[in-house]
Amino acid sequence: MASANTSWSEENFSCSICLDVFNNPVTTACGHNFCRTCITKFWDEQVKYKCPVCVKVFDTKPDLQVNLLLSDMASQFRTSVRVKEQPCVEPADVPCDFCTGTQLKAVKSCRGGLISYCQTHLEPHQRIAGLKKHRLVEPMDRLEDRMCKIHNQLLELFCKTDQVCVCQSCTETDHKSHPVVPLKEEYEVKTAQLGKMEADVPQMIQERKLRIKKLKDTVEMSKKVADRELADGVQVHTALMGCVEKCRDEFNQTVIERLKSTVKRVEDLIKELEQEIEDLTNRGSGVKQLSHTEDHLHFLQDLRSLKDPPPTRDWTHGGGPSSVIRRDLEEIPGSAGGH
Template sequence: MAEALLTVKDLVSCPVCLDLLKDPVTVPCGHSFCRSCINDCWDQEDQKGSYSCPQCRHTFTPRPDLNKNTMLAEVADTLKKTKLQDAPPVDSCVGPGDVECDVCTGRKHKAVKSCLVCLLSFCEAHVQTHFKCPAYKKHKLVEASVNLQEKICPHHDKLLEIFCRTDQKCICYLCVMDEHSSHKTVSAAAERTEKQKQLVETQGENQQRVQLGETKLHELKQAMESLRRSAQVAVEDSEKLFTDLIQSIEQRRSEVKELIRAQEKAELNHIEELVSKVEQEIADLRRRDAELEQLSHVDDHIHFLQCFLSLFAPPGSADLRCTMIRPHVSIEELRNLLSGLKEQVEKLNKPELIKLGGVINYVN
């Protein structure tokens, strides 16, 4: 219940003084403020002729009339009666990377602005003094920073507002009258404007280089992809060619083997026939030699002469000395043929294979 009431309290708190609304009024953009707080803010904007909402910065011309927000006034009065206005403020606590308020005592709150004159950082509540009090109007407020001392001259303890182009460093106005008196100096704002131009030019050049780099990167990636595709096609084509070549060689090997075996079989059959004939002729000659040996011992002259005439006639078979054997398969000729084929295949070394494959494309 307390948390709910605290949330209601936040809704009826003035964004300027951070206290409960006193005589609450609502501006045209819908935000509500204490009548005195919004009048003080707009009194400071009379010279500009336009008036802005301190919360959303919406501008109005001319100065709007302020009407009391009765409902918010009743809620604020109710909270005052329940004394919930004494509850601890629900400000943002300091988190990692945040700047602490230098004015808060006890629990520190997150600073929202830093003053380059006071060299202090202020939370939302304590910075209001710089908006309300005329004595602080000329103080320069910046986003909360932990490095305020870096903006102060270490020699004169004055704000660094001038840039020395000779020494390329920030200085204060007393430095200009001292060791930088003969140097070329400009205001920090003027140098920032000049440097901002250079920064924009550098950014433009950098962006152009990035675009060129991205274009080149895209081209290189396309070249890589094209190379991969070409290499894959070359691999597939070479695989097919070598597969066909191997199949062709296997087929030729089988055919040569069959041819050798067929020729072997034919030659063996021919030789076997010759062996059979020679064996038969040898047998006939041995039989005849036996008959002649037997005849040489015959005593009957008539019988000897009669038998001699029949045994003396030569047999009808061919002379063994004239028997010719056809030469066997020429292995040497076949070996020479296959060696030539092997040499042709071995000539395809790696550089020639790459050249034939057409894989490598040089990318400039």
């Protein structure tokens, strides 16, 4: 049967009055099939009860019974057609929770069962009296997350005071005195704010990029200034070192010259003292020899020659060799006797 149905078209299951797939199909005595509602309405508008297809006239209004086989086949065909016509779920769509194979796009979500249905699986909610009482809403993904955990009602309002989503019962308890608006209204407000923020973000980014550039330019300029100051510092240091070295050389030369002068003066004094020592030694020898002479004539004659001692410097009263040398040393900077 299933293989046969696949080769049938919609014409095989269409009512010739409404031209749609049979709904509660009935068969007339002449063998033609119609929707119960269609043929009943057709006969109500006619004077005679006749078949719309073969125009066979019936003496009395026929007692029509539902063609169960055709009704079942039409229902199966209608379901297969709906499945083919229904789009498969896309990444951004809400999937049907009942589809087991290829998931179809949900067209409604049931708040009662927290389940989303495609057009095919939604059919019981449109037919069964108990299910008709369920509140259907636009398809929502993860419907359980959209329900109030306290009252088990749909979160469809927004509390401006606490900035949270609430259900209708919440507005009568914890949020009773708080201003609330529908989620759509708050969504539009927040979307507008985000739109403005989105428009402001590029400008804010550009401003920060310019500030970064200025900071980098400042760093670059500071580096150049630092390099220039370092170069100047090297020049100043070099100049100072040159001056210091020159002063040092001059100082060293002065010290060396003074030392040479002192050494020469000391050497001259030593020679002078040595000469005086030699003269004094000779005089001492003469005096000693004379003191042992008993010849009065020779003594007096030789004594006369000793009256004039050899010329010598007066080394007393600070004029001695040590004083001279000390004064010369005091003139040498950094010497032991210097200031």
